[in-house]
Every structure is written in C-alpha cells, then in structure tokens.
Amino acid sequence: MQIKGKDLELLISESEIQRKVKELAEKISKDFQNEELYVVGILKGSFMFFADLVRNINLKLKIDFMQVASYHTSMESSGEVIFVKDLSVDIKDKNVLIIDDIIDTGRTLKALVEALQKRNPKNLKTCVLLDKKERREVDFDADYSGFIIPDKFVVGYGLDWAEEGRNLKEIYCIKD
Numbered sequence: 001m002q003i004k005g006k007d008l009e010l011l012i013s014e015s016e017i018q019r020k021v022k023e024l025a026e027k028i029s030k031d032f033q034n035e036e037l038y039v040v041g042i043l044k045g046s047f048m049f050f051a052d053l054v055r056n057i058n059l060k061l062k063i064d065f066m067q068v069a070s071y072h073t074s075m076e077s078s079g080e081v082i083f084v085k086d087l088s089v090d091i092k093d094k095n096v097l098i099i100d101d102i103i104d105t106g107r108t109l110k111a112l113v114e115a116l117q118k119r120n121p122k123n124l125k126t127c128v129l130l131d132k133k134e135r136r137e138v139d140f141d142a143d144y145s146g147f148i149i150p151d152k153f154v155v156g157y158g159l160d161w162a163e164e165g166r167n168l169k170e171i172y173c174i175k176d
Ligand code: 5GP
Pocket: 045, 077, 079, 100, 101, 102, 103, 104, 105, 106, 107, 108, 109, 152, 153, 154, 155, 159, 160, 161
C-alpha cells in the first residue's frame, strides 16, 4: 500500500488493535465502576479508536469532542495548542476521560489537561492508543495507553498523513 508515493509498512494489525481496545475498555469500565463517565474524543485522529473504545466500555457514559490545533508541519507538532472546538457542556464535578490517538512530545495532552483542570472536573484522565515514549519533551504520560511504538511516523486507524490514510483498519509506518 502507498500514500503520496511512499510505501507503508504494517506496524499493528486490525486484530491486535481490537484486542488492545477491549483490554483498555475493560480496565476503564472497572476503574469507573458505578460512576458516570464523560468521554471526550480529540478530533480528528481519535475518531476510530474512540468509536471502538466506547462500544466496549460497560458504563453509563456521555460523549463529546474537542478539536485542538497546533502549528505544525505535516509530521511534527510545535507545542503551541489552540482550541478550535471546545466542549459543549460544563465538566465541573464530572468524571472526564480524554481520548486521543497518540502521545508524542506530550505537549498537546499536557496543555489540554492543564486547561481542563481549571474547570474543576471530579476526575480527569487521559487515554491514548499509541505512545511514542522516547519522543517525550514534557513530563506527561497518559493514564491509559495501548501500544508503545518506536519513533516513526504512523498512519491509519484514524491517524493521517496530510489528511490521507485515516480510513485504514490497521496502523502503518511510512517507509523511507
Ligand atoms: P504531541 O503534542 O504529543 O507531540 O503531539 C500529538 C499529536 O501529534 C497527535 O495527536 C497527532 O495529531 C500528531 N502526531 C504525533 N505523532 C504522529 C504520527 O506518528 N502520526 C500522525 N498521523 N500524527 C502524529
């Protein structure tokens, strides 16, 4: 398979993703047992992970989305975060779970969490499918994370390369 003339190399298969999604959903369901959860997807990259994850969470939950933008090239983020779309309700005293596709430098999620903490949620946790641990530039880790991956640019399962590849069922890295 190719995107923009570059070959893709399979990194995580559809069945590995689905197994991990179920495992994360079970953990989340257990941790928030008997609580109501407000699940927030970060657009656009998390949309597929979000949809699979919430289907497997066994709790009373409500969903919402946010979109943040960082000044970046197609492959790297700068750390400056702008809120393009905010939440539609007040999260004061709610259990909030932020879902993102990937944590890389950590700047996006750290900035987001700091901004949302100011609104006094009861509990604020983060969940990512992918973690490029070795790329971290700030002191921040997600509370739930699926796969630790190497420092390679990945596409598929919601993640894009210049807006292409989001519909792939698997996760690929780009061969150089
Ligand atoms: P951070 O602020 O942690 O550096 O950046 C997180 C955001 O950068 C992710 O939500 C994602 O939008 C983008 N990003 C980081 N690494 C990758 C990657 O390998 N592939 C894609 N498609 N996006 C990435």
